[in-house]
Amino acid sequence: MIRAVIVMNTQGKPRLLRFYEFQPPEKQKELIRSIYGGGERYSFFLAYFFLYSKFVVCLCIFILPPVLSSRADNVSNFVKTDAIFGQDTRVVYKHLATLYFVFVFDSSENELAMLDLIQVFVETLERCFKNVCELDLVFNFSKVLLAVLDNFNLCNWLKKLLFDS
């Protein structure tokens, strides 16, 4: 399921947050900071476990994979975030203008479907606000949260999904 929807600007300021599992505020703050990354990325050292064909190999310690702020535009939209959100979670994001749209989800979702979902989300915003920009989100926070996000995406359900072939 989708664990969280986060919209933040390119400075790492959150513009829209929705956690579908309860997280205490301090934890939320920490999560946002770590997913944005920024200057302190080199201070994260994590043990990563990779499942090889027959056995588990500890690929030792390596630096947290570049998080949002350090990623170029022409790279893939997936970030491995086991360390931030717990085992088996993935993050897909889209960088549009001054905003990052971030969806956190687990293995019961398809990666590409999530990417499409972000597209649907942005298009819905576009329809609501006509040329949506960061300020629209800032001033219509609760409207977006209620009317758009929760209406179209409660856990898994997507009514207007463009998937129907």
Added chain:
Amino acid sequence: MAAEASSAVGSSASSAGGFAPFLVDSLFQRSLDDMIKALRSAPGGESSLIHRLLAEIRREIRSTDSDTKFLALQKLTYLSSLYFLDMSWAAFHALELLPSSVPAFKRTAYLSASLSFHPSSTDLLPLATHQIRKDLQSPNPSLSSPALHLLALSSSPDLALHLSNDLLSLLSSPRAAVHVRCRAVITSLPVLRLTPDSARAFLPKLVEALSPSSPLLSAAAGIFCELVCSGDPRPYLPLAPDFHQVLLECRNNWILIKILKIFARLLVLEPRLKRKLVDPICELMRRSPAKSLVFECLRVVFCSFPDEETAFQLAVEKVKEFVAADDDPNLRFLGLHALAMLGPGQSWAVEENREAIVKSLADPDPNIRHEALRLIMNMVFENNVVEISSLLINYALRSDPEFSNEILDAILVTCSRNFYELVLDFDWYVSLLAEMVRNPHFMKGEEVERQLIDIGLRVKEARSELIRVARVLLIDPALLANQFLHRVLSAAAWISGEYIQFSRNPLEIVEALLQPRTSLLPSPVRAVYIQAVFKIFTFCFNFFVNVGAVSDSKCNTDENTGAESEDSSDVTTFKMESLEMKELLTSKSIIYILNLIVTSLVPLSECDEVEVQERACNVLGLVLLLNGIEEWKTDDVDWRIDGKIREIVTVMSAAFSEELGPVSIHAQKRVLVPEGLELKENLSDLDVILRNNDVPSSLSISFSSRIHSHNEDMEESEPATESTSLLAEHRKQHGLYYLPTDKDENGSNEYPRANDVTNSVSSEKTTNDLLKLTDQSLISRSTKPAKPRPTVVKLDEGVDLPSSSSEYVKEPTGDLLSGAVRDVLFRSDETSSTIQKTLSENFTERRAKETSTISNVDSLLKDNSSPREREIGSSSSRKNKHHGQSKERNKNTRKNETKEEKGNRSSARSSHHHGRHKLKQRVESGDPSLDKAPQTQAIQDFLL
């Protein structure tokens, strides 16, 4: 409340009485926009402003005026979700606004309620029960959906229990809007999780929604996917026919993805499902334009049925498309990711993409590079490890620091896997490690240190190469400045000390170890350096004294006996080497070393690091001792034969002569437990013993009194041996907990030494095994290594390495929900049967029938058209049904009303399926054997 508010407002407002403060509040209250503007224009002092705003909100939220309250809640919601403030204190105020008739107020109230209730703080939630129920029943979707939302996001077991009936009626009410019903379906997930008992009521409805024609299908598929993926998938096996039906008939990609996810989990439990799935999945892969769906198919094929020829071929073709997608890094990444799922049996598919994978190493995206590296490392075998590693090392030189370390790490891990099983030529590997160190971005000091020492301990043949590498590393003064290399240097120093006999020029190494730039090293490494100097010096001196004498005599004998001894080449090389060494290690050079040691270590003997200081003092002590003896400095030969110097040398070389070996992680276990030592005896009687003890309770310790009391007991014992006498006394009383004394002294020889190689594993066996292994690899890969692989000492053979714990197959846990679900689904399923039943009197009949069905089906299975399958399923189930009925007649029909009710529901939901009466009867009959062991027989008929 008015008084409170007025005092908060301050002196200006406090003069006004009655409702005036509220009036003032509502007139001058900041709106949400005002607040946002204020926040945006606050120059840096956001936190103080937030503090002030919060104080304002706290005041306003108490207002009886709902407009004021609404605005305050709205502001609080904004602040708490974007500035990470806890708003659980406002839960009550949110509930206060719930009954409001204004939709906007209600929405805000629900939103803030969902934010302010934590799973741990739902005390107030029951207050809202009535209001939520009212809203759920309302025909207006704008009222019912926020209520559902609150129920989904923050709900307590109590609330869920109270409202589950309302939810259920909403779910099935034909009057409600479809999207509200969909929401209701989704909300049933958290409700189910909170109250597993409600599964009995909910599941039939949910299964009903699973039919391809149901408008709630997308929501139901999502729910089941979530249930199957997050818990034990076993209970959902009986639903496989329904999922299959959806897979065949549904054209919505989103739903199909969910169904595929479900099947991926179910396939682990029931591999026979494969036969049913291969064709639809191939069809999807061929037809679907949606990459997401294709990727999901790939995942199922790669993980669950890699042995299906056609499907696998198709999947590999699709993966190629993914990997070759130049314009979309996401597809490239996912393609590589899918390839990484393949097991070793399918490595040819990876090989086919080799070019693309190698190209991906240069991709700007770290994710793609990472996946590519992982794939490459999976392709490494004994015959290509040399080429691939050297290629990668060269590649690492050119890539960015982070990735180059990732590469080095991958090489280190792969090569050291399972006691270096991939490495045939250790000389190569050791020099590879040394080459790695030269990488400017090198940061893997610890791992290289570990491996260098490990190889030294385990592989005898590699030691001379290790010494060569260590020398190169130690001599280079430039390396000392790089802090990431310190650990490696420490390993090199240790190796040079331990295996100095393989060195051609110990003097050089001593010089390197004592070079002035070693002051740059951290003290633990310096300590290792000094210890290495100690060892090397001892070796040199020993050689100077002993071997010098021996070779002197040998030379003499050689001259005497002529050509005889030159037959064996060993002796010749030994002689050559020792001659070389002898030339090197003259008394002059020994004196030179001594002086070098003194000049460089004397300052360290006053070092404030104890480790360094102690070792420096040790070395200096030896040096002073030797300096005090003059005789060896002369050219006179006689002192070598005997004398004080010889004694010192023997003692010193004995200290280092024992070879260090690897220590098994199970060494401790192998130590035999001495007889009479009770390790597992229950120690509870220890309390009693302690209480009865004449020693006063240890809590109120007064040491003098204890001594006193004992002195009274045993007056003759002297105070000096007080503790021993105490011990003896205690031993006499509670001998059980002591090791037997005689054992301690005599039996010590029985303990195997922890690092005794020959004791733990017969080295012969190891060699044989290895030979066999290498032979096999030689045959299969038809390459010849330059030399036979040296023995690697392994201590823990036969010990299971942690294997990849299968992701999916979990033991059925005590998960309440899945238990409840299993209860419902297995009992209600029309073809469900039990082990007992199979084993009972019906066994033979049943067998016969099943085989007949199989033969029927086999002929039909060739074309996999779905209606026919259903027919088969139903026909066989009907047979079973008759059977069940006949059985039921013999049983007592214990009816109870709840079961009947449930049976009715369940049969209603399965009305579009086959065998509808069966279930009802079964449930009514309350067959006790069903309760005991529900079995996966249910989908048997579907599978046939």
